[in-house]
Amino acid sequence: xxxxxxxxxxxxxxxxxxxxxxxxxxxxxxxxxxxxxxxxxxxxxxxxxxxxxxxxxxxxxxxxxxxxxxxxxxxxxxxxxxxxxxxxxxxxxxxxxxxxxxxxxxxxxxxxxxxxxxxxxxxxxxxxxxxxxxxxxxxxxxxxxxxxxxxxxxxxxxxxxxxxxxxxxxxxxxxxxxxxxxxxxxxxxxxxxxxxxxxxxxxxxxxxxxxxxxxxxxxxxxxxxxxxxxxxxxxxxxxxxxxxxxxxxxxxxxxxxxxxxxxxxxxxxxxxxxxxxxxxxxxxxxxxxxxxxxxxxxxxxxxxxxxxxxxxxxxxxxxxxxxxxxxxxxxxxxxxxxxxxx
Numbered sequence: 457x458x459x460x461x462x463x464x465x466x467x468x469x470x471x472x473x474x475x476x477x478x479x480x481x482x483x484x485x486x487x488x489x490x491x492x493x494x495x496x497x498x499x500x501x502x503x504x505x506x507x508x509x510x511x512x513x514x515x516x517x518x519x520x521x522x523x524x525x526x527x528x529x530x531x532x533x534x535x536x537x538x539x540x541x542x543x544x545x546x547x548x549x550x551x552x553x554x555x556x557x558x559x560x561x562x563x564x565x566x567x568x569x570x571x572x573x574x575x576x577x578x579x580x581x582x583x584x585x586x587x588x589x590x591x592x593x594x595x596x597x598x599x600x601x602x603x604x605x606x607x608x609x610x611x612x613x614x615x616x617x618x619x620x621x622x623x624x625x626x627x628x629x630x631x632x633x634x635x636x637x638x639x640x641x642x643x644x645x646x647x648x649x650x651x652x653x654x655x656x657x658x659x660x661x662x663x664x665x666x667x668x669x670x671x672x673x674x675x676x677x678x679x680x681x682x683x684x685x686x687x688x689x690x691x692x693x694x695x696x697x698x699x700x701x702x703x704x705x706x707x708x709x710x711x712x713x714x715x716x717x718x719x720x721x722x723x724x725x726x727x728x729x730x731x732x733x734x735x736x737x738x739x740x741x742x743x744x745x746x747x748x749x750x751x752x753x754x755x756x757x758x759x760x761x762x763x764x765x766x767x768x769x770x771x772x773x774x775x776x777x778x779x780x781x782x783x784x785x786x787x788x789x790x791x792x793x794x795x796x797x798x
Contacts, residue, residue, distance in 0.1 A: 457580045457581060458472075458473060458580070458777065458798075459471070459472060459474045459517040459578060460518055460519065460579070460776070461474070461518065463515040464514060464515075465514065467501065467502055467503045468503075469518070471777070471779060471780065474517065476580075477575065479528055479530030479533065480530050481530050481531040481532050482530060482532050482585055482586055482587070483530040483533060483584060483585055484526050484529050484530060484536055484585075485527045485530075485581055485582070486522075486525070486526055486581070486582050486589075487524045487527040487580065488522050488523075488577045488580060488581070488798045489541075489602075489798070490599040490601070491519045491522035491577040491578055491796045491798065492522070492606065492794065492795055492796075493521075493782050493785075493786050493793075493794040493796065494520065494632070495631055495632070496520070497518055497519065498783060499722060500572075501783050501787070502787070505724045506722060509572075509573070510572055513568075513572070513573045513574060516574065516575055516576070517575040517577075517578055518578055519578030519579070519582075520546035520570050520576050520605065521546070521577075521602055521605045522544060523541065523542065523543040523544075523592060523599075524541070524577075524582075526538050526539065526542060527581065530586075533586035534586060535587075536589050536591075540589075541591075542590060542592060543601045543602065543756075544589055544590065546569055546571060546572075547570075547588075547746060548574070548584070548588060549567055549587075550567070553566045561749070562746075562748050577798075578798075579776070590752050590753075593756055593757075595763070596756065596760055599767075599770060599773070599795050599797075601759075603632075603769065604752055604755050604756060604759070606636060607755045607766075608747035608751045608755050609636070609720065609744060609746070610635075610636025610720075611640050611747060611754060611755055611758075612744050612746075612747035612748070613633075613637050613697070613718045614637055614695070615751075616744050617695055617716045618716060619693055621645025621646065622645065623647070623691075623692035624649070624689070624693075625646045625648050625649070625693045625694075625695065626651070626691040626693070626695070626707065627641065627649070627694075627695050627697060628651055628678075628698050628703040628706070629696065629698030629699065629721060630650055630651075630655045630661075631655075631697060631698070632769060632792065632793045633697045633720055634650065634652075634697035634698070635650075635658065635769055635793075637695050638666070638668045638670075639668075639765070639766075640758075642666030643666060643758070643762075647669075648668045649668075649685075649687050649691075651670075651672075651673055651678060651681065652671075652672060653672070653673045654674040657771060657792065659672055661768055661769055661792040665765060665769070671685060678706045679710075682710070689712075690712030690713075690715065691710055691711060692712060692716075693715060694710055694711045694716075694718070696717070696718065696721050698721050699721030699722050699723055699724075701725060701726075701727040701728075704723075705727065705728065708730070712737075713737045713738060713739070714737070715737075716741075716742065717742070718742045718743075718744050720745075729741075769793045770792065770794075771793065772785055772791045772792075772793075772794040773794075773797055775797055776796050776797070776798045782794040
């Protein structure tokens with residue numbers, strides 16, 4: 457079967473044929489119906505800093521945002537059935553560390569990521585632990601269900617920022633995670649400003665997701681653009697989803713005293729932070745990376761209520777054979793969410 461793989465610790469991905477897998481005990485085989493291209497997949501393709509741990513698992517099929525129907529059950533696979541539509545939490549836990557044995561899998565220290573440390577979903581069949589499968593409500597189709605994982609990260613970032621109705625929230629970076637953040641913050645009743653640099657397609661998508669002021673900083677800068685739109689007062693919360701060092705520095709300067717700054721972007725190099733100013737302004741910084749398990753059901757419920765709004769995020773649907781073109785669309789920021797249809 458065709459698969460998109462990372463074969464060596466260097467730039468590039470390879471579309472190649474691989475054998476069909478069989479589920480191990482406690483696992484299931486999922487027939488992938490929709491899989492989303494993530495910023496992580498673009499970083500893996502470019503081989504930017506921070507993904508060196510993948511080397512031990514190569515060659516590995518990438519792709520970790522997906523939904524599909526269970527095609528086969530391994531021995532002892534419980535809580536699922538053949539033919540069931542599921543989405544899959546991509547972080548697999550070890551079951552053996554102190555956190556796992558204490559009943560706290562969110563704190564597992566022996567994780568392996570589907571599509572990073574073990575074969576992922578940019579293919580037709582993928583084996584996953586049954587425990588990682590999350591049932592999809594009947595009202596949702598696979599392409600929306602495939603967006604559960606990135607939207608869980610977006611929701612987690614909004615939760616960490618403690619966004620409430622009436623607050624002003626600045627979101628930096630209109631990629632899929634940033635779009636989801638802006639959508640959830642607007643749904644919470646906040647006044648939301650989303651900024652990007654030349655992201656014409658993504659900013660247009662943002663305007664379809666709610667009452668969001670989407671601003672293009674191309675040819676100018678953040679303070680000038682905010683002032684021109686009457687948004688020069690400091691924000692209650694700033695959420696960075698650009699993965700750009702300057703966005704961290706610029707965003708902190710737009711945060712009010714006592715405000716919360718959330719970093720959801722993945723950065724290739726450290727960002728300098730003025731800690732003296734942070735202390736005197738009594739501000740808080742959070743990192744948002746992996747959402748708690750409980751957030752997945754919240755995201756699925758939100759999508760069931762707002763299915764057509766969420767669907768606006770999907771700008772491209774491609775067959776698996778065109779996966780490299782989808783990676784390039786995402787790399788050039790010419791797409792909202794690209795969905796592959798194996």
